[in-house]
Amino acid sequence: MIYDSLLTYLLQNKGVETTSKPPERVMEKAATEFEALFLYEILKQIPLRDGMMGKGLGGEVYEGLFKMELSRELARRGTGLKEMILRNLKQLEQPSADNKTTSGEL
Template sequence: MEPNIFTLPSKTTIRQPVEAPKTAAQKAARATAEEFEAVFLADILKNMSVGLDTDGPFGGGHAEEMYKGLLNEQIANSISRNGGIGLSDAVYREILKTQEAGQ
């Protein structure tokens, strides 16, 4: 049976395992990749909550807007540290390729 545009590839082809960093440069690259993913996820979470009403007895105000951003950042950091969405793995591999090409 020939695959069509509606057939999803298996999980192994979507997310390839990445070996644990060993050197200081690899650890720095991994931390940078996870930070990039966290910033990306924080922006996604911010955009998801743009149209939400915050009226009610405990809603609204300047403080809520400030803390909503902080909460989004913490949620994004937590997601990224606990496996993320796979973006940090791809970024990490690209950083390593770039470092190897420069040596």
């Protein structure tokens, strides 16, 4: 899944060893950061009105900062993406009934 590589990257950058099961709060923080990053990529595509942040390089920088903070605030308030990611991660952690074998069966 696309989440796996990005979530692993976010967890590793937070100093979490990914070979062991990460704590719930670390997974929540990584999922929130992923949600903010996802929202930022969407917001980058929406142009602001001309002159709202000024023209030139300074305007581009302020527009990027504005959109990044807006995406973080939207992620903090929640859009449902974080919950979906966490639900899918929890399902991946649980062993499925198909993978279990009982003794005596071939």
